[in-house]
Amino acid sequence: MKIVCILGSPHGVQGNTYRLTSHVLEGAVARGAAIELVHLDGSNVKPCLGCDSCHQTGNCPQKDKFPAIHQTIQDADGVILASPNYIFNVSAQMKTFMDRCSGIIHCLSFEGKYGLSVVTSGGGEDESIIEYMSRFLLVTGIRPVGGIHATMASFPDGKFSEQLIAQARDLGSHLVQYWEEGGTDPETEQALAAFRDRMRQLIIWRQQDWPYEYSYWQEHHGLSQ
Secondary structure, eight states, X not given: OEEEEEEOOTTGGGSHHHHHHHHHHHHHHHTTOEEEEEEOOSSSSOOOOOOOHHHHHSOOSSOSSHHXXXXXXXXXXXXXXXXXXXXXXXXXXXXXXXXXXXXXXXXXXXXXXXXXXXXXXXXXXOHHHHHHHHHHHHHTXXXXXXXXXXXXXXXXXXXXXXXXXXXXXXXXXXXXXXXXXXXXXXXXXXXXXXXXXXXHHHHHHTTTTOHHHHHHHHHHSOOOO
């Protein structure tokens, strides 16, 4: 299994978010996964311009690393999203990446992959961000298998507990196992089916405005009116 880790922390591999993520990666590697790290440093993915070009042509006019990151994810089997909690949301770097995925969401073009989320914060309230990131994974077509978070105020010496480290490693291993077994659960499948139908209706409605996405749906999702 190839897993792409999308790291949205401005601190990169020196930050708490990556420290927690590294233990998730350890669990995945121990089960045989290969890992590729993509660090969103604030310069390699520019903000969405809302120009509709991705919907119309499948391409973005901006010149940055997003197309390469997109292809890296397409070539992978799993995705890990890792972000600090900045004012009760993902980091600006992660949100910029998410916003650029509008066309991917319309086409659910990451379907068939599995993913999970990692969040760290200073003071907590991380669960809603895990839920948000899991929702993002799902609407791109990725089946989320869980998430893990850490509130650094609970670790005044900066060291994660052995229990948390074990949970992180187990989650990484679980991601690989889920992919190996083609795992599903009814709630995820129901949510994915509902969103797929929502996008199908949207693409039919906007087919004249968004010819690329309409053609994509015809080719990949068997779209017919």
